[in-house]
Amino acid sequence: MTRPIAELDIVEVAADTSEGFVSGARGTVVAVHDGSCTVEFLDPDGYTIGLFEFRTANLERVDPRAFADIQVRED
Numbered sequence: 001m002t003r004p005i006a007e008l009d010i011v012e013v014a015a016d017t018s019e020g021f022v023s024g025a026r027g028t029v030v031a032v033h034d035g036s037c038t039v040e041f042l043d044p045d046g047y048t049i050g051l052f053e054f055r056t057a058n059l060e061r062v063d064p065r066a067f068a069d070i071q072v073r074e075d
Contacts, residue, residue: 002061007032010062011039013054021052026062 005011006029013025027039030051037056041049 005029005032005037005056005059005061010064011037011054011059012062014058014060017058019052027052032056 009029010026011029013021013023013027015023025041027041029037030040031038033053035055035057036053037059038051038053039059040051043049
């Protein structure tokens with residue numbers, strides 16, 4: 001059994017929504033409520049686009065190990 005979504009988890013939108021979110025959009029959980037959570041989405045520069053509430057059933061937790069191979073360039 002997988003653990004429930006918690007604050008600071010990275011999540012993906014599971015399916016396109018009528019509000020304009022597309023499947024695979026990633027954000028960070030900033031608050032967990034009963035059956036839903038507030039997710040923060042950032043632009044490529046790290047600025048907040050907005051905070052949006054989603055039902056937890058419409059989100060999938062991203063395994064942080066997926067980011068283990070990311071390398072940072074230092075020019």
